[in-house]
Amino acid sequence: MLPTTHNVRDMGAGYMNMATLQEDRLGQPGGRIPGTTLFDGEAARRGYALNAMCYSFNDARNREEFRRDEEGYCRRFGLTLEQLEAVRARDVLAMIAAGGNIYYLAKLAGIFGLNVQDVGAQQTGMSVPAFKQMLLDQGAGQDITEARN
Numbered sequence: 001m002l003p004t005t006h007n008v009r010d011m012g013a014g015y016m017n018m019a020t021l022q023e024d025r026l027g028q029p030g031g032r033i034p035g036t037t038l039f040d041g042e043a044a045r046r047g048y049a050l051n052a053m054c055y056s057f058n059d060a061r062n063r064e065e066f067r068r069d070e071e072g073y074c075r076r077f078g079l080t081l082e083q084l085e086a087v088r089a090r091d092v093l094a095m096i097a098a099g100g101n102i103y104y105l106a107k108l109a110g111i112f113g114l115n116v117q118d119v120g121a122q123q124t125g126m127s128v129p130a131f132k133q134m135l136l137d138q139g140a141g142q143d144i145t146e147a148r149n
Contacts, residue, residue: 043101050100054104095108
């Protein structure tokens with residue numbers, strides 16, 4: 001877990017320099033965004049099977065086949081145990097951590113009955129109603145950090 005300004009206070013002074021360094025590099029090439037999983041070449045390699053499976057859902061027949069036999073369909077693509085457990089749990093964040101690309105995962109989320117706001121709520125650690133309210137507040141000009149607190 002990368003330190004953020006929200007959790008660094010609880011982690012002790014040893015993490016302060018690393019958190020400050022990361023914040024100083026935000027927006028710069030190679031800078032990290034706290035709480036964000038970077039989708040890079042390594043993630044693409046790790047997530048290839050999961051993303052290939054999700055891409056297959058462009059065909060309605062494949063979506064139906066997945067609904068009939070999730071386990072068998074996942075085995076067909078050779079998902080790792082981490083990816084399989086994330087799919088079973090309907091945990092989009094765990095799928096991203098396992099190398100999933102959100103653009104491919106959107107098809108799978110749709111099969112699960114999740115919409116963009118459901119996924120956004122997972123990503124922010126908020127309930128769906130709280131996430132929707134945050135979006136409304138943000139549209140009304142309220143600062144996003146105020147909306148999260």
